[in-house]
Amino acid sequence: QVQLEESGGGLVQAGGSLRLSCSASGRAFSSYAMGWFRQAPGKEREFVAGISWSERTSYADSGKGRFTISRDNAKNTVYLQMNSLKPEDTAVYYCAAARTAVVVTAPALYNYWGQGTQVTVSS
Numbered sequence: 001q002v003q004l005e006e007s008g009g010g011l012v013q014a015g016g017s018l019r020l021s022c023s024a025s026g027r028a029f030s031s032y033a034m035g036w037f038r039q040a041p042g043k044e045r046e047f048v049a050g051i052s053w054s055e056r057t058s059y060a061d062s063g064k065g066r067f068t069i070s071r072d073n074a075k076n077t078v079y080l081q082m083n084s085l086k087p088e089d090t091a092v093y094y095c096a097a098a099r100t101a102v103v104v105t106a107p108a109l110y111n112y113w114g115q116g117t118q119v120t121v122s123s
Helices: none
Strands: 002-007 010-013 018-026 033-039 046-051 057-059 067-072 077-082 091-098 117-122
Touching: 002 091, 018 033, 018 091, 018 117, 033 067, 033 077, 046 067, 046 077, 057 067
Parallel strands: 010 117
Antiparallel strands: 002 018, 018 077, 033 046, 033 091, 046 057, 067 077, 091 117
């Protein structure tokens, strides 16, 4: 069992930055692939970025060059650094853990989810 808790969301102007954190409790955090997803009102939850236990990363096209995912296994924490934010990045951002060796992008393949943190980017 893994419990996930996101933090770091908030209101930021377009062009600004935020760093989201996801703190995990439970066993074997380092063996999970971790992902960040987001969901805007009226839209489906979508993959943003993922990182495997070996720190291989994957990004959705929407965040390439602007977002960076990283993990600190000693702190059981995964981060999402978001730069050059745009109004279309506004969404609830979720952290998720998957019992897979590689990054997966489908929400259904993730076993544990956090409650989400709101990110609002004003124009």
